Amino acid sequence: MEEVIIGLEVHVQLNLLKSKLFCQCPTDYHNSEPNTHVCPICLGLPGAMPVINRKAVEAGIAVAMALNAEIQEKTLFYRKNYFYPDLPRGFQISQYDFPLAYGGYVTIETDSGEKKVTLKRIHMEEDPGRLTYPGTIDTARYSLIDYNRSGMPLLEIVTEPVISSPKEARSFLNKLRTILEYLGVFDGSLEGAMRVDANISLKGGARAEVKNISSYKGVEKALSFEITRQKNLLKRGIMVEMETRHFDEARGVTISLRTKEEEQDYRYFPEPDLPPMEPRSLIPDVKDTIPELPDAKRRRFMEEYGISDYFAKVLTSEIRMADYFEKVAKVIDPGLAATWIADILKGELNYRDMEFSEVFEAEKLIQVLKLLAVKKITEKGAVKVIRVMLDEGGDPLKIVRRLDLMVMDLSEVERLCDEVIEENSQAVSDYISGRKEALNYLVGQVMKKSRGKADPGETNRILIRKLKEREKDSS
């Protein structure tokens, strides 16, 4: 098999900061009317000047530190010049020489064990506005521009070309998202939070750059498509061309945008309105704000709660899930809590394509697990409650009552068992004569009579006891 070489440029929107990168406009535009989160600075009005948001630099430093990168002594903003309707100044304020940080790595799990995805550099830049097209990009007669996003703080995180499969790329991005969310500067569930440009080549071939892949799943799809495309070209003896391609998310294909000869000249030069900064001087302040990171938390969960490595890994893969687990594990046996959150709840979420942020409060799960622990509901009943809460919301106790999920009282089960034994003499004698599988039939009959509310384990136990008594009586 040909060796696949992938390098990623990940654009991360620091969307949990309060204000934009160079002005005081708020960043919470995601549910707002277009062009309401704007000012002379992010609209690029003549004479309005950018001022660096110190919090954004601190967030950049925190990210760089969490990714083990080396913060540089001096950092500088540059102008990246190009015309585009979403770019209000005709240039983007970005970084070029003297980025915020060089190096660093992210540890990911692969089929062949742990792997360090090494980073080239991390730099800061501003987001342009957003164009929307009525219909699709190639058929629209006009486009609309929303500058709410203009000036949003971005980090560009560039990996070395060390990723060797679409799956690895996906787990790198997942891990990156986890770390960024731990730092509290990023919410990966918001639209446009993470956008990726991918460089892909097969060993010996030229590389293609796929631009602006804007979903996590899209990355894997785009890369797989691109690898197949390149392989097919090579099979037919056609050289892969160095070019820039666009990922069409809807159709799941990449389309050529421009070849190397048409590459833009961005005419980078230092932004004269922003003096150089010395980010290292901010490290002491930032250091104390960096929380426990995923790998450390995973180790602590194993030690502190005695849960398996697998559960610890799943639980710490999202800060929200980790926090959720710790809340539940305070009250409920941690082993039980881990199983129910990492396996069952997470599974139900995946099935529904839901994010952990959409889950009901931990208190509700605690109630469900308490009922389960004292055998008031069955495991099946507990799952049912969880499903209803995810789909419709609501209070666990009310759901248990409404759906009649409370386990049947044992004396009632005893009574039903007696009835079933009376009514099914053939099965009873079959059992006594040694055909043990007849028991299943009897259990089934009890369950049927109880309309599923009898605990199957208890029913089993009671029936065996009663049948043994019969055996004694008849012998």
Added chain:
Amino acid sequence: MFNPISVSEVRERYSQGESCYDVISEFLEKIKDSRLNTFISISENEALAMAEKIDKGKLSGRLKGIPVSIKDAISTRGIRTTCGSKILENYVPPFDAHVIERIKAEGGIIIGKTNMDEFCMGTTTETSYFGPSKNPWDESRVPGGSSGGSAASIAEGSSVLSLGSDTGGSVRCPAAFCGVVGIKPTYGLVSRYGLIPYANSLEQIGPIASNVKDAALLLEIIAGKDYRDSTSVEKTFEFKLMDVSKVRIGIIREMIEKVDEKVQKETWRAINKLEELGMNYEEVSLPMMDYTLAAYYILAMSEASSNLSRYDGVRYGYHIEKEMNWNTYFSKVRAEGFGDEVKRRILLGTYALSAGYYGKYYLKALRVRNLIIQAFNKLFERYDVLLAPTMPTLPFRIGEIQDPLSMYLMDINTVPVNLAGLPAVSVPAGLNNGLPVGLQIIGKPFDENMILNVALKVEEEVWKR
């Protein structure tokens, strides 16, 4: 006609009991009657409303009731700001520049926006979309530029104080050509917030006035740190009279040898006068002078090519009501909206920043800039101020210089100051054939007080006699 009015003259009228409304109305009339095309817009309503407030005792401050004109490159909220260009012909800023806020806070009255070369790119106001201004000393001649409307307005007495901007001499040049005082402050002393940028790393907003003390007063008001301009510094300015008899003066040889003979003659006459007063000078050399103009134009045009990219007709400014794809639209708007000189500088700047040329031009120009700074630093070890004629010629006729390169050469004595970020003032120092000659006094960074005191000496001992 040269008929400037000082701040103290206006104050005198107020102390005689005249109303601000009447005084301002008179200035507004003067603007309307002027034949010099000094203003692009008159802010009559705003000015009179403010005058009424002052008459009711609602406003005070160090500029109370003083009519101030503003170069049309400086943003004024609610008053259109064209930067001398068709592309911004109808642009009305939604915010005030920092300097405008300061003037308003001191009771100054903004009476209008003055003519200028398009986007400050010129030395005469001839590149203005609104036509050239004329020199009050001789209407067939240019008033200098790019802040030509401001200087001409001060000289004709249609305003008392004015703000210009100086990227490569744009305050000092018209001050010299119009016989008034113009200050280019140290880079960082005055916030550029609201100044429509031509070349950010070179320019400063600067006062123009009929005399040194008035210019100093306006500088006191506009100087100071503003958090909205990250290149502004924690400094203020206060004008204090000082004894300049012991000031060490250097005369920059390269800046005097190559200029027009008439200018040389007036410059030496002024210097000799200072000598008679007991001041000493030495002739000094500023190496690198041969490279400054090239370095300046490369840097200025590079920055300009990027600064002017925002004028695409999408959000504000000149636009076309026709459907076409966006890059055709951008090209069309810019082809129709910009004048020739602006296009020339955008093209040259774009070229200088292009891959393969960046190192050859832009980076080399930056190196020259550093060498100039070092050369000045060295001179300032031995001298307190450096003197030179502001302009290499007397004010020339409108239309006289057609060739762009000859025009760029006019900036030869003013651009080194911008490259080095130094303060300088142009003060009138003589008349030749009825035309004024300006003397440029250059100082150490933030030593505005020194150069203004020397300028005051020139004004009192040379110009006024």
